[in-house]
Amino acid sequence: MELESAFEGYATPSDESYKTRGEHAEVALRSDPVVWCSAQVKPLSQAELCAYEETGFCIVRGLVPLQQIEACKNHLQTFTNEDQLKVTDNCRFVTEANSTVLRSIFAIHEDKSPLGELARAKFLTEYVQQILDDDIYVHQSRVNLQAPFKGTGFSWHSDFETWHAEDGMPRPRSLSAVVFLDQNAEYNGALMVIPGSHKSFLRCPGRQKGANWEKSLQSQVYGTPAEEHLRQLAESNGIKYCTGAPGDVLFFDSNLLHASSGNRSPFPRRNLFVAFNAWSNRLQAPFFSEEQRPEHVAHRQRVERFPRSA
Amino acid sequence: MELESAFEGYATPSDESYKTRGEHAEVALRSDPVVWCSAQVKPLSQAELCAYEETGFCIVRGLVPLQQIEACKNHLQTFTNEDQLKVTDNCRFVTEANSTVLRSIFAIHEDKSPLGELARAKFLTEYVQQILDDDIYVHQSRVNLQAPFKGTGFSWHSDFETWHAEDGMPRPRSLSAVVFLDQNAEYNGALMVIPGSHKSFLRCPGRQKGANWEKSLQSQVYGTPAEEHLRQLAESNGIKYCTGAPGDVLFFDSNLLHASSGNRSPFPRRNLFVAFNAWSNRLQAPFFSEEQRPEHVAHRQRVERFPRSA
Numbered sequence: 001m002e003l004e005s006a007f008e009g010y011a012t013p014s015d016e017s018y019k020t021r022g023e024h025a026e027v028a029l030r031s032d033p034v035v036w037c038s039a040q041v042k043p044l045s046q047a048e049l050c051a052y053e054e055t056g057f058c059i060v061r062g063l064v065p066l067q068q069i070e071a072c073k074n075h076l077q078t079f080t081n082e083d084q085l086k087v088t089d090n091c092r093f094v095t096e097a098n099s100t101v102l103r104s105i106f107a108i109h110e111d112k113s114p115l116g117e118l119a120r121a122k123f124l125t126e127y128v129q130q131i132l133d134d135d136i137y138v139h140q141s142r143v144n145l146q147a148p149f150k151g152t153g154f155s156w157h158s159d160f161e162t163w164h165a166e167d168g169m170p171r172p173r174s175l176s177a178v179v180f181l182d183q184n185a186e187y188n189g190a191l192m193v194i195p196g197s198h199k200s201f202l203r204c205p206g207r208q209k210g211a212n213w214e215k216s217l218q219s220q221v222y223g224t225p226a227e228e229h230l231r232q233l234a235e236s237n238g239i240k241y242c243t244g245a246p247g248d249v250l251f252f253d254s255n256l257l258h259a260s261s262g263n264r265s266p267f268p269r270r271n272l273f274v275a276f277n278a279w280s281n282r283l284q285a286p287f288f289s290e291e292q293r294p295e296h297v298a299h300r301q302r303v304e305r306f307p308r309s310a
Numbered sequence: 311m312e313l314e315s316a317f318e319g320y321a322t323p324s325d326e327s328y329k330t331r332g333e334h335a336e337v338a339l340r341s342d343p344v345v346w347c348s349a350q351v352k353p354l355s356q357a358e359l360c361a362y363e364e365t366g367f368c369i370v371r372g373l374v375p376l377q378q379i380e381a382c383k384n385h386l387q388t389f390t391n392e393d394q395l396k397v398t399d400n401c402r403f404v405t406e407a408n409s410t411v412l413r414s415i416f417a418i419h420e421d422k423s424p425l426g427e428l429a430r431a432k433f434l435t436e437y438v439q440q441i442l443d444d445d446i447y448v449h450q451s452r453v454n455l456q457a458p459f460k461g462t463g464f465s466w467h468s469d470f471e472t473w474h475a476e477d478g479m480p481r482p483r484s485l486s487a488v489v490f491l492d493q494n495a496e497y498n499g500a501l502m503v504i505p506g507s508h509k510s511f512l513r514c515p516g517r518q519k520g521a522n523w524e525k526s527l528q529s530q531v532y533g534t535p536a537e538e539h540l541r542q543l544a545e546s547n548g549i550k551y552c553t554g555a556p557g558d559v560l561f562f563d564s565n566l567l568h569a570s571s572g573n574r575s576p577f578p579r580r581n582l583f584v585a586f587n588a589w590s591n592r593l594q595a596p597f598f599s600e601e602q603r604p605e606h607v608a609h610r611q612r613v614e615r616f617p618r619s620a
Contacts, residue, residue, distance in 0.1 A: 148537070148541070149465075149537055149540075153572075153574065155459075155574065156574070185549075186496035186497075186551065187496075187502055187549050187551070187571070192497055192574070192575075227458070227459055227576060230459075230576050231458070231576035231577075234575065234576045234577070235576070239495075239497050239575060241496065241497070259574050260574075261497070261571040261572060261574050262463075262571060262572055264463065264465065264466070264502070264569050264570075264571050265502075265544065265549060266537060266540050266541035266544045266545070267541075267544070
């Protein structure tokens with residue numbers, strides 16, 4: 001049976017901590033650190049690092065100058081004429097399901113644009129380098145748009161579960177920086193997280209045949225934890241909204257469970273997501289998928305190394 | 311043209327305040343009071359009545375004993391075996407669109423059950439009688455279930471707009487009492503309102519041919535205000551969540567704009583909605599619809615009068 005043999009040929013990491021896409025959903029313990037540095041006090045203080053380790057996220061208020069945020073939003077306008085987007089297979093533009101409304105723009109850090117510059121800015125990368133204690137590179141970048149009245153949100157998931165299974169990322173030595181371009185409120189699709197959930201690893205049941213990634217960017221089917229496991233974690237740890245103002249930056253561990261409701265409000269919720277991976281943790285072959293996702297969703301070839309000491 | 315003549319034959323109320331379902335979306339002013347009584351101090355104080363008049367809603371904390379709430383939830387379990395529900399045309403059970411997940415149960419106040427009793431309880435009706443200053447009856451009652459992970463929520467609308475257009479309710483001398491059966495939080499589909507929006511009347515564009523009501527109970531198409539008008543009101547007045555604990559009761563004006571996001575959380579959000587209408591404001595023929603909705607959605611025959619002085 002395909003599902004019973006799903007874990008065969010699983011080589012790295014050798015402890016099999018992050019087996020997933022098997023027959024059953026299971027809860028395992030994360031076997032890796034969350035904060036990889038020690039005795040670092042810049043840019044995050046020891047207290048802030050401790051809080052990040054405990055909860056799996058932190059929000060730095062007002063990190064990005066508003067002028068730069070405005071330039072990014074102005075640039076985004078050039079993408080929003082839906083007729084010109086030519087959403088095709090293997091394309092960086094993703095629409096909402098059964099809709100022409102723009103949902104995500106991938107590989108945004110590769111653009112020579114205010115958004116591309118922001119995604120590679122030293123004032124972001126130095127936080128990431130501190131937490132991961134390594135040289136880093138961009139594993140994935142995107143703008144998620146959550147259009148007014150139309151954004152449909154994202155179901156609960158761990159990024160790392162997908163990155164491990166489908167992209168071949170060995171360990172959760174990775175995180176996302178989320179720059180708020182708009183006010184993020186409960187009503188327009190602010191991220192919800194389960195604090196502390198990054199310390200568990202929720203093995204997700206089921207394994208698709210062939211490519212999953214295109215559909216999953218609209219609405220995730222595989223790589224979704226069991227509802228019962230989500231309920232247990234949410235009951236014990238609660239659910240917290242990551243709200244904030246334009247220019248605030250959320251940093252969150254790649255294994256933190258998060259989701260967002262759709263956007264029923266009249267206000268847009270545009271965020272820049274930049275997922276960074278430790279240089280020592282670069283991608284291998286997918287651990288639990290027959291096909292690897294394309295370059296613009298999981299970078300392998302087009303990677304720029306941001307050295308720790310730079 | 312059908313749309314141009316949509317306002318013909320509009321007889322009552324004679325001031326044409328509540329014309330709707332025409333060719334264009336428009337913003338009009340409400341021409342009727344919100345609070346109909348004067349100098350009443352029980353059960354709501356003058357200050358609370360003023361706040362209700364200003365915002366269009368109020369929440370009375372802990373009004374329903376928790377034992378009664380528990381009995382209602384236990385009774386609800388008898389409805390949730392989806393296989394037994396037999397969702398058919400003209401049925402009181404409504405599922406989520408393209409799903410077998412139960413969304414609403416109508417005419418719940420007619421049941422001999424803890425829910426039916428609660429819907430007709432004097433400790434609810436006395437609030438409604440005070441605000442509307444009249445004998446009252448139940449125009450519509452339902453439980454909305456917002457199932458964990460599956461509830462899809464409700465788009466922005468004024469109840470009165472639909473009750474006027476499709477049910478023939480002359481004026482907004484009506485309101486809903488919403489009993490929270492579960493904790494209502496931002497993440498599990500708590501009602502969002504635009505405070506003060508009940509003072510405007512948003513004429514909604516477009517008019518269906520034939521019956522609209524069945525589809526509209528799953529996902530509203532007609533009777534939805536223009537996005538631009540919603541944006542203007544939300545920008546000036548803000549959006550507020552009506553959160554609360556089991557046993558809290560929200561009273562809100564029938565013309566208050568409200569919506570709810572879907573429920574992406576693991577927690578149910580079950581609420582009992584009882585819409586009361588003033589006895590003097592009973593239904594006529596629909597003002598802007600060819601067909602009237604059935605009895606279980608808009609009561610005409612099966613009405614019990616709750617006298618003001620009782």
